[in-house]
Amino acid sequence: MILDLKLTGCRAITMDPVHPAAHTIGIWQGRIVGLDSWVESLPALETVDLDGAVVLPGFIDAHTHLAWNGRNRRTVSLSGCSSTAEILSRLGAAPDSGEWLEASGYDRRAVPLNAADLDSISRGRKVYVADVSGHACVVNSAVLKELPVVESDGWLTEGSQLAARSLRLPYSIDEVVAELRISADEVLAEGVTTCAEAGVGAGLIASTPVEVAAYQRASLPIRVQLMVSADVLHPVGAHADDGITRSIDLGLHTGFGSSRLSIGALKLWTDGGMIARTAALTAPYEGTSNIGELADSPSLMRAAILDGHAAGWQMAIHAIGDRAIDFALDAVAEALALRPRADARHRIEHCGLVRPDQLSRIASLGLVPVLQPTFLWAYGDDYSEIMGATRAPWMYRGRSFLEHGITIAGSSDRPVADGAPLRAIEFMVSRRSSGGRSVGPDEAVSVEEALAAYTLGGAYACRLEDRLGSITPGKLADFAVLGEDPRSSPSIADIPVVATIVGGEWARRS
Numbered sequence: 001m002i003l004d005l006k007l008t009g010c011r012a013i014t015m016d017p018v019h020p021a022a023h024t025i026g027i028w029q030g031r032i033v034g035l036d037s038w039v040e041s042l043p044a045l046e047t048v049d050l051d052g053a054v055v056l057p058g059f060i061d062a063h064t065h066l067a068w069n070g071r072n073r074r075t076v077s078l079s080g081c082s083s084t085a086e087i088l089s090r091l092g093a094a095p096d097s098g099e100w101l102e103a104s105g106y107d108r109r110a111v112p113l114n115a116a117d118l119d120s121i122s123r124g125r126k127v128y129v130a131d132v133s134g135h136a137c138v139v140n141s142a143v144l145k146e147l148p149v150v151e152s153d154g155w156l157t158e159g160s161q162l163a164a165r166s167l168r169l170p171y172s173i174d175e176v177v178a179e180l181r182i183s184a185d186e187v188l189a190e191g192v193t194t195c196a197e198a199g200v201g202a203g204l205i206a207s208t209p210v211e212v213a214a215y216q217r218a219s220l221p222i223r224v225q226l227m228v229s230a231d232v233l234h235p236v237g238a239h240a241d242d243g244i245t246r247s248i249d250l251g252l253h254t255g256f257g258s259s260r261l262s263i264g265a266l267k268l269w270t271d272g273g274m275i276a277r278t279a280a281l282t283a284p285y286e287g288t289s290n291i292g293e294l295a296d297s298p299s300l301m302r303a304a305i306l307d308g309h310a311a312g313w314q315m316a317i318h319a320i321g322d323r324a325i326d327f328a329l330d331a332v333a334e335a336l337a338l339r340p341r342a343d344a345r346h347r348i349e350h351c352g353l354v355r356p357d358q359l360s361r362i363a364s365l366g367l368v369p370v371l372q373p374t375f376l377w378a379y380g381d382d383y384s385e386i387m388g389a390t391r392a393p394w395m396y397r398g399r400s401f402l403e404h405g406i407t408i409a410g411s412s413d414r415p416v417a418d419g420a421p422l423r424a425i426e427f428m429v430s431r432r433s434s435g436g437r438s439v440g441p442d443e444a445v446s447v448e449e450a451l452a453a454y455t456l457g458g459a460y461a462c463r464l465e466d467r468l469g470s471i472t473p474g475k476l477a478d479f480a481v482l483g484e485d486p487r488s489s490p491s492i493a494d495i496p497v498v499a500t501i502v503g504g505e506w507a508r509r510s
């Protein structure tokens, strides 16, 4: 046998307990065929001595938004703006490019902004400023005027944000393709080889109803799994014996596709987020009477979970506040009781504020929390204040999940937070925010456990563990090549990613 590629001189951390370390990896037809002595003597078309570089399974970002992230790179960036005047000056300087002026990176917590401010620089355009939370925006009067009766100074959250967003949609397939390519380059630089896109087809962050066509056209250098928005569920006319009342056309559901592009879970939003103070809590945000909000009527959300489960979907339920998580737990328990299914493996996206009593329910229902540790690195100081001393240690847990036997998956929710897995892994170990604050230190995990969340855990959450997540013969040859060993590095976030390999191909090499 002649290998396609042989990597020698590796310090591979395989994440496979059967063969935890390796110095040589043999690759053929995009897959790992053997390690060390199995492949050492085999000839290869290409042999690369990695000179002691650390090789990990490619990182899996189990919840991200590639199109939205790429769009942010193409719109006016307001990140870092510290005054309304600075925002208006950046917006005012943007070239006229049609009917809309779009901006991203705005953070309401730092700077006030309203419709009248935006009118002053609109020059006849509709202005849409996305809040960093993804759950809110500020628009100008020209947009407000077209919305069904909204009492607002320009700040819109959740449902009314969606109404404003809908005025701009759809984007063209080519626009989305361009956005996806920008994001794919970004994630490859961070060692990410697989992304699960959290919600295509409809909803707050959708681009077009024909979004899947953009992913097919883009043929990206990474693997992508698409979560389909539950908003597109509709009656599909299946036989009564199938028990499928609503699904998507052709009966497609979780698992369809190739190892490059596949359909993942059905994504449902049940509440908002902590940045926008719309995550649904059982007790108010500290010092306020606000308990956040559920995303929709409980009966509609419950029906989507029951129908999605019955149609064979893995559900990915966005639930950040503990009240939304209660709702998700009840609905999943009901779905599983009505239609038992082995290893349904439903997911809770974010799973941000988990009360101690909820942990064993998450475990017994077999749910997978898909976490964003970098939220706490970036926003942990703010979140700790709005949750208060009792609840702050319950946020984006690590250790408690593992002690309950729960598999966790790491993710970024890019562009809501920085996407780099190594940054998130460092936080999971240190539990220290960018402001230096200790956030839930009892939830710290080991470096190996944090790495597992971004490899094996991500693969498990995406139901791809048969082919991804570890450097194991037979699995796909996806690797992140690092300049240092995270287990002994004093600064994991700063470790250079020297190369990223997808399916045995050099997708990026520094």
Ligand SMILES: [Zn+2]
Binding pocket: 063, 064, 065, 198, 413
């Ligand atoms: Zn998201």
